[in-house]
């Protein structure tokens with residue numbers, strides 16, 4: 001995915017910087033996850049991608065103003081809770097923390113596990 005495609009998926013211009021660890025990551029995680037997950041809009045985005053908004057770096061999605069340092073988790077942490085989520089998340093798809101399947105899975109007729 002190139003930068004243009006990514007901005008289209010995210011809904012607006014973004015900055016692509018260096019990958020970082022969000023505040024909530026564990027000290028023993030040595031490598032950066034390739035994707036982060038926004039706890040406010042529940043969408044994933046490439047690690048290091050953000051928008052500059054006000055004082056800090058916010059979620060790259062144009063309609064979300066979550067503070068990455070506070071609201072984002074590493075995608076792998078979310079996958080610990082949801083092993084069914086893909087290794088590489090789609091951009092623009094919501095992956096809720098509290099449900100066991102992303103919204104799009106309903107279309108494929110995936111059966112839930114209680």
Ligand SMILES: [Zn+2]
Nearest residue numbers: 038041059064
């Ligand atoms: Zn967000």
